[in-house]
Amino acid sequence: MVNNKVSEFLIEKGLFITAIFSVVVSLVIIFFILMEGLPAVFKIGFFKFIFGLNWVPSDNEFGVLPMTVCSIYVTVLALIMAVPLSLLSAIFMAEIAPESIRRILKPAIETLSGIPSVVYGFFGLTILVRFVREVFGGTGFSLFTASLILAVMILPTIISVSQDSLRAVPKEYKEASLGLGATHWQTIKNIIVPAASPGIVTAIILGMGRAIGETLAVMMVAGNVAEIPNSILEPMRTITSNIALEMGYAVNIHYQALFASAIILFLIIITLLIIAKYIQNKYKIDLSSA
């Protein structure tokens, strides 16, 4: 019996170590990125780094603003295209489609979110770039092309997460609304979507995180000029592409500056994560008080 108790104790501690592992690894990652990146921020100067408009490593100029702006541009544009389409599709899957069709659509959409981003990028490079060049003009390598590819890539994420939250809305809500004589669309618009909105917001934030963190797919179609574009048909370079493009040969302060731009990326992602958490927690409280 004593043996048994000892082994139970050891197993519990062992499992605890596996559980705490994610936290430890996150901290180690943050530590190493900060250690490599922070010196650059001090050497270049905080304001010069964050708000500098020129990124010219050969002249020791490291202003990251054009890349930050481009990352935000491309994400917002992708969301503008992807969100309406994915929400309408999610509502269709959760509310309109018969069970048999839903059973096919759900795994199909989930499988498609597993298609590698490089494959999307490759499709963008071979087809979309030419399409944009011929239809809209310019070289085809542009902010617009990149946001198109990103929009396609985040569709499955937003659809499946918001679909789940739409289906989680209690049946009574819907029945009460229909019972009062509302049409199905009125019920969807006034009852189901508002009730599922915290989940929908989470879905959008997840899509946003995926879009802002995407590297190669964007890099393959964006043209990668390190300037703020004047129109959506001009080329641009995101923070992530900048890191991937230059890390291969960067040394000294250039190398550190790339890590420092990873810190900015990190801060954006953590902010998004905290906003998502806040919305989820708020929703929980609302449910219990109702």
Added chain:
Amino acid sequence: MNFSKIISPKLAQKIMNIVFIISIAIVILILVVIIGYILFKGIPVVNLEFLLSTPVDSGKSGGIFPMIVSSLYVTLVAGVIATPLGIGAATYIAEYSKKSKIVDIIRFGAEILASIPSIVFGLFGMVFFVVFLHLGWSILSGGLVLAIMSLPTIFQVSEVAISSIPNSYKEGSYGLGASKWQTVYRVVLPAAIPGIVTGVILGLSRAISEAAAVMYSVGASFQTPISIFDPGRPLPLHLYMLATEGTSLENAYGTATVLIMLILITTIVSNFIISKYQNKIMGK
């Protein structure tokens, strides 16, 4: 708001039904066109020789055997490391933890890991595994990066699977005099296996799709890796290089096709096995 006065609710209903169907049709169309086009261009390229020969002239011609081996190898390394850690963590959170503060911190840690952009993992892999731990450009370095990347998915999906096991199962086991661990190991985990396997497959399909995370840790060698300390060149990385360096579009389509097929086949086969297993333990 004014629309509701002009358009009757019934008409609005009809219009919206059409809008819904059009949107889902657009989504399906986009996805079918992309996958269809790549497969259409790639399937003629893929044959036994393409799969089993080594690339010639930096990938201009020849096959992709070393890349397939690299991909499977890094994914295997990632799976061997991340699967026990992910399941262990999920078991702890679902069955052992009491203090909600620690649980919150662990969940938040996993969420941070899940949302770190792949290129940041790439940077970390380079400074930590390649340089700091002196593992060099190798299958091991790449596999470790991918293990960290797939860990949160395995953990999160398994946790849901384990916590959805009904209490009556556990009570039955305790009632027969089983200890906590015996109950977890003999009753809870076997019942949760379908969900756990789904989590592992999801996590590892993320690992096998990654190029950005490994581009600075696995190397770019054309040789077939034998030991875990050899460099390699996984399929996504090879596809990326073929496409952007303009080496060979034809071989790029072939590589993309193999990658897509690998993921689709794994997903379909594992779903099939899971449903068989589920039927078996449900006694159908």
